[in-house]
Amino acid sequence: MDHPAWFLIPALVVLVVFFFVPTIFNFVYSFTNWSSFHADIRFVGLSNFATLFTTGTLVNDLRTTLVYAVLVAVFQNVGGLVLALVLERDTRINRFARVAFFVPVVMSALAVGYIFQAMLKPTGALNQILGAFAGHTVNIAWLGSTTWTIVVVALIHGWKWMGLSMLIYLAGLKTINEDIIEAARIDGANWWATFRSIRFPLLAPAVTFNVATSLLGSMNGFDIVQATTSGGPGGTTELLNIFIFRTFGQGLFAQATTMSLTLFLMVGILAFPVIYLLRRRERVL
Amino acid sequence: MSDPLVRALGRQKVHPLRAIQPTVAILLVVILLGIPFWLVFVTASKDQAEALNPSISLPTHWQLFQNFATVLNQGRMVPAFFGSLLIMVPSVFGVLLLGAMASWILGRRKGKAVAFLYALGISGIVLPPAVVTIVLLLREIGLAGTPQGMIGVYMGMYMSTVIFFVTGFIRTIPVELEEAARVDGASPVSVFFRIILPLLGPTLATATILICLYIWNDVFYALFVIGGRLDTLPLNLYQVASAGLYLQNWHLIFAYIILMSLPLLITFTLLQRRIISGITSGAVK
Numbered sequence: 280m281d282h283p284a285w286f287l288i289p290a291l292v293v294l295v296v297f298f299f300v301p302t303i304f305n306f307v308y309s310f311t312n313w314s315s316f317h318a319d320i321r322f323v324g325l326s327n328f329a330t331l332f333t334t335g336t337l338v339n340d341l342r343t344t345l346v347y348a349v350l351v352a353v354f355q356n357v358g359g360l361v362l363a364l365v366l367e368r369d370t371r372i373n374r375f376a377r378v379a380f381f382v383p384v385v386m387s388a389l390a391v392g393y394i395f396q397a398m399l400k401p402t403g404a405l406n407q408i409l410g411a412f413a414g415h416t417v418n419i420a421w422l423g424s425t426t427w428t429i430v431v432v433a434l435i436h437g438w439k440w441m442g443l444s445m446l447i448y449l450a451g452l453k454t455i456n457e458d459i460i461e462a463a464r465i466d467g468a469n470w471w472a473t474f475r476s477i478r479f480p481l482l483a484p485a486v487t488f489n490v491a492t493s494l495l496g497s498m499n500g501f502d503i504v505q506a507t508t509s510g511g512p513g514g515t516t517e518l519l520n521i522f523i524f525r526t527f528g529q530g531l532f533a534q535a536t537t538m539s540l541t542l543f544l545m546v547g548i549l550a551f552p553v554i555y556l557l558r559r560r561e562r563v564l
Numbered sequence: 565m566s567d568p569l570v571r572a573l574g575r576q577k578v579h580p581l582r583a584i585q586p587t588v589a590i591l592l593v594v595i596l597l598g599i600p601f602w603l604v605f606v607t608a609s610k611d612q613a614e615a616l617n618p619s620i621s622l623p624t625h626w627q628l629f630q631n632f633a634t635v636l637n638q639g640r641m642v643p644a645f646f647g648s649l650l651i652m653v654p655s656v657f658g659v660l661l662l663g664a665m666a667s668w669i670l671g672r673r674k675g676k677a678v679a680f681l682y683a684l685g686i687s688g689i690v691l692p693p694a695v696v697t698i699v700l701l702l703r704e705i706g707l708a709g710t711p712q713g714m715i716g717v718y719m720g721m722y723m724s725t726v727i728f729f730v731t732g733f734i735r736t737i738p739v740e741l742e743e744a745a746r747v748d749g750a751s752p753v754s755v756f757f758r759i760i761l762p763l764l765g766p767t768l769a770t771a772t773i774l775i776c777l778y779i780w781n782d783v784f785y786a787l788f789v790i791g792g793r794l795d796t797l798p799l800n801l802y803q804v805a806s807a808g809l810y811l812q813n814w815h816l817i818f819a820y821i822i823l824m825s826l827p828l829l830i831t832f833t834l835l836q837r838r839i840i841s842g843i844t845s846g847a848v849k
Binding site: 281282283284286287289290291293294296297298299300301302304305308313362365366368370372373375376377378379380381382383384385386387388389390393394395397398400402403404407408438443446447470491495498499501502506520523524527532535536539540542543546547550 | 581585586588589590592593596597599600601603604607617618619620658659662663665666668669670672673681684685688690691692693694695696697698699700701705716717719720721723724727742743746752753755756777780781783784787788797798801802805814817818821824825828829832833836840843
């Protein structure tokens, strides 16, 4: 044979052992009482799901994760697209700005979280700057609101990754044929009309990639939220991964596994329609 | 006046959007990036009392390098740096080699079984790893808390990314190249290592950058697998920032963040063109 099948084996072994077997274990140990408090592991049926459901954690964390993912997708993509449009022309300032906006992408998300914790403390840098403009002391608890903190944290996540979206939108804008834009301009279309009816629709593949990766990726988020709020205030920013980490640390392994399975199912169920819908939009155009 | 733009400005009426664009670009950089990074820099240069409430004011007494020295000597940053390298280098090398080998077969062979294996192979791009049961599995095979276990977990997580990138590229390489070598008597193994692998250079470079970025900055999976047993830079930062002793030491946290980000930032600045074109080429096709 020209392409020996044994070449597949090492990669498959790694995938099976370190990815698929743990995933299958997820479906098993969610139904047990595995914890650091029992010596043996017994099947307990749906009791983990029942506990998480009756305490409200399951619904709260699922909703928080979904809201967070949608907000991150919006902020990261709007930010990335605006940056791409502003920095589109190839000037020296723009080239510098593009590189600068990629720096947060390269940094550790945990570090980004700590930086913004210092920015957003009630006595932190942002309130001091706002106070200087307002002329009096500003004491907004940016990370202390049970309603708005999730938006703030999603903004930080969007800030960290918008440089990546920007690059992909810039690459998408470059693939658009100049002649089409020129023709539209001659017909009297202004910048906004050209963007809305020609350039944005032609960006569809970049939109697909950016929306899918930001939406599905931020469902798996942890670092930024852990570094800024650790899930608080009052559990309003508790993503599934925050719960998994906290519960695992308490030795409640089966409950952590149950949430891990929930995350797996949610991403799995959402991945296919999200990618399908975005692809179909591409084809219509 | 040698700048062509300046000469053009003199001759024709410039669109108002275009005239204010450089100002907008600079303002965006200053407000969105300048303020947070300035905060990191000045806070890392202050003493403990002054850094207690992080602000953008200048330190009365600069001690950036003294803080660097404190972090390097008192913390466990140097072992953590080598811990990060010890995990990242074998993971990236292993996942690229095994992934490329598998991709060659998946890209060349036809049939339902191969299509199924390919779908399975790339499913990890969206699906989240089962982080809790990975720990259980590692305990059962005796790799819990070991670098080997962490390397295996990272290889399992990023195998899908490599297979996805490389299989797509292999399909664009003409199969005649391989056939010519086969006629000359080369074995399939030497066809792969002498002909295919060298052609994969640019694709593997892109994958290397992305995977290095993820592994170098990962804290979530590391907390589960090697937390408390082996230090990496993000794990160490997490411990430093969560420990009561350091909680109010923003100057040391930020000095740590600067030192920790330097290796990736320097690599990125040196290779920016290649990194940017590599990342964007895969996304917008």
